[in-house]
Amino acid sequence: xxxxxxxxxxxxSPFGSGSTPADGLRSTIALAQLAEELGYRRYWLAxxxxxxxxxxxxxxxxxxxxxAATDRIRVGTAAxxxxxxxxxxxxxxxxxxxxxHPGRFDLGVGRSGGSRLATPPPAxxxxxxxxxxxxxxxxxxGFDSDRFLAQTRLLGRTDNDGDRxxxxxxxxxxxxxxxxxxxxxxxxxxxxxxxxxxxxxIHGSTAGPSAALAGRLxxxxxxxxxxxxxxxxEAVQAYREAFQPGFxxxxxxxxxxxxxxGETDAAAERLAAGYPRWVHSIRAGQGAIPYQxxxxxxxxxxxAEEREVVIDRLKTQFVGNPETVVERLxxxxxxxxxxxxxxxxxxxxxxxxxxxxxxxxxxWNPAGESETADALAGATA
Numbered sequence: 001x002x003x004x005x006x007x008x009x010x011x012x013s014p015f016g017s018g019s020t021p022a023d024g025l026r027s028t029i030a031l032a033q034l035a036e037e038l039g040y041r042r043y044w045l046a047x048x049x050x051x052x053x054x055x056x057x058x059x060x061x062x063x064x065x066x067x068a069a070t071d072r073i074r075v076g077t078a079a080x081x082x083x084x085x086x087x088x089x090x091x092x093x094x095x096x097x098x099x100x101h102p103g104r105f106d107l108g109v110g111r112s113g114g115s116r117l118a119t120p121p122p123a124x125x126x127x128x129x130x131x132x133x134x135x136x137x138x139x140x141x142g143f144d145s146d147r148f149l150a151q152t153r154l155l156g157r158t159d160n161d162g163d164r165x166x167x168x169x170x171x172x173x174x175x176x177x178x179x180x181x182x183x184x185x186x187x188x189x190x191x192x193x194x195x196x197x198x199x200x201x202i203h204g205s206t207a208g209p210s211a212a213l214a215g216r217l218x219x220x221x222x223x224x225x226x227x228x229x230x231x232x233x234e235a236v237q238a239y240r241e242a243f244q245p246g247f248x249x250x251x252x253x254x255x256x257x258x259x260x261x262g263e264t265d266a267a268a269e270r271l272a273a274g275y276p277r278w279v280h281s282i283r284a285g286q287g288a289i290p291y292q293x294x295x296x297x298x299x300x301x302x303x304a305e306e307r308e309v310v311i312d313r314l315k316t317q318f319v320g321n322p323e324t325v326v327e328r329l330x331x332x333x334x335x336x337x338x339x340x341x342x343x344x345x346x347x348x349x350x351x352x353x354x355x356x357x358x359x360x361x362x363x364w365n366p367a368g369e370s371e372t373a374d375a376l377a378g379a380t381a
Contacts, residue, residue, distance in 0.1 A: 005333055006340045006368035008042035009035050009357065010078050010226075010256055013056035016274075016291040016348035024055035025062065027350035032066045034354055036073040038361040041340065041368070042106060043070070044078040050151055053278070053290035060093035067101040076106025078222055078256075078342065079203040083112035083161035087171035088190060095176075095193025108201040108222055109172070111165040111210045112157060127315070130233065133335040136312035138230040147285050166213055173200060173217075200247070201254075206231045207238035215239045218246020225332060226258040226344055229316040236336050255338040257329060258317040259345050261356040265320040271347045271356070272319045273297035278346065279310040293348045322363040329364070340368075 011031065015024030032043045043066060045059035056062065059077045067075050075097070080090055090109070098105040128135040152158075174180030175190040176198050182188050201220045204210030205228035214221040221239040225232045236253055243251045260275075262268030274292035280302060281289040292300065302310070318328040333341055343360070347353045360366075 004330075004364050004368060005338060006041040007360070007364055007366035008044060008074075008254065008340060008342045009040050010044050010046060010342050010344040011056065012046045012048055012054050012288075012344070012346070013062065014054050014288065014291055014346050016053075017293060017296060019290065021055035023350075027353070028056070028062065029066055029069050031350070031354055031357070032070055032073065032075070035357065035366075036070045038357060038366060040073060040357070040361070040366040042074040042076060042342075044076045044106065044108065044342065046078060046344075047081050047084070048288070049084075049155065050147075051282075051287035053281075054288045060097070063105075064097050064100070067097055067104065072104075074104050074106055074199075075101070076199075076201070077108045078201070079108040079110030081112050082109045082165060082168050083157050084155045087168045088175065091172050091175035091190050091193040094198050095190065095196050098196035098198045099192040103197050105197070106199045106201055107172075108203050109169060110203040111162050111208075131335050132331045134315050135230055135233065136315045138228075139309060139312055162209075165209060169200075169202065169213060169217070176200070204235055204239075207234040211235050211238040212242045215242025215251070216244055216246075218244055218248050220248060220252040220254070222342065223253055223255045223336065223338075225316065225336070226256040227313070229312060232336060236338075252339050253337065254340040254342050255332060255336045256342040256344065257332055258313070259325055259329070259343045259356065259360065260317070260319045260347065261322055261325050261345075261359040262319075262352075263321065263359070265324055268319045268321065268325075268356075270294045271352050272317065274348060275317060275346070276302050276307060276310055276314060279313045280306050283309050291346055291348045322359045325360060326363050 011028050013024045013028040015021060035043050045056055045062055047056065047059050048054045049057050059080065063075050082090065094105060094107045126137050171180060175193050176196060178189060178194045180188045201222055202210050202214035203222035205224040211221060223232050223235045232255065239253065240251050260268050260272040262271055271294065273294045274297040277297055277300060278288055278291055318325045329341055345353050345356045
């Protein structure tokens with residue numbers, strides 16, 4: 001067997017048409033238990049708000065349930081959107097889970113730009129292919145600006161919240177380490193976060209402030225291929241160039257990928273039939289819809305214009321039999337130099353999602369053959 005890097009799971013707690021948010025949450029807990037049995041390294045939750053087909057709106061609450069239902073697998077966030085909370089709220093939430101389940105908690109944080117999120121990402125003129133890895137042209141797409149502004153207001157975000165990111169991260173690290181002092185000079189002790197074994201990660205999509213900050217602080221970095229594939233190489237390079245020994249002695253990168261594995265390529269493609277419409281619903285401003293059945297998706301194809309809006313995501317989703325998907329994951333790891341890969345899978349039926357992870361684990365040792373101990377032991381905040 002090829003000597004693979006560790007493999008971890010990112011879950012949004014999606015649910016399909018005809019199902020409920022409770023179904024999505026229960027399937028997340030069951031999948032975390034299966035992931036532990038299969039040897040996956042980490043089970044991380046995303047944070048998404050106001051999505052009709054995604055139940056993962058409160059990752060810290062759900063992580064407590066996942067940690068209680070499992071024994072060994074590391075649990076965490078990818079990422080806690082830092083501007084949706086105060087730093088003390090984030091530290092306290094992480095501290096509760098870490099205190100009850102020591103040595104297992106990863107706090108991944110991500111930067112937000114407040115209402116500026118309504119601005120489309122920069123466009124790249126054409127696709128690139130580097131050593132077999134597709135880096136698609138970034139397609140600008142429009143948001144429902146009224147809905148987006150309502151969401152930012154409801155979450156308490158502001159135009160300049162992204163500018164506070166570095167200070168917020170510093171505060172969180174200080175709360176955990178027990179070194180924080182208020183501007184008034186008063187030492188602040190945040191219970192139960194202080195002194196807990198919490199691994200702090202910074203996640204980013206571009207060669208921007210997040211990558212640079214993770215490097216300067218010597219923290220591990222999560223690079224986003226599954227959503228922002230166009231910029232993943234530059235993001236990883238920026239992190240490594242900025243890296244200074246701190247919480248880690250050397251850079252450590254985890255890279256995400258969208259994956260659907262079936263018994264055959266054709267079976268996997270059928271399971272993934274709902275993906276174009278699901279991604280389009282996000283980019284069209286509806287929020288992620290309940291994931292369609294293959295039959296519903298095949299009877300409701302995107303128009304050529306709609307498909308163009310999501311073509312970058314379609315080109316970078318890894319769909320196929322186990323060998324097909326493993327080959328693409330190996331390419332992603334080789335080109336990015338990732339120390340670990342983070343896979344996310346969405347299907348209509350939770351059983352198909354579980355089977356996808358089983359098939360992948362059967363050909364890729366998720367724990368990493370050369371790494372039986374956690375490489376980040378001691379890299380706590």
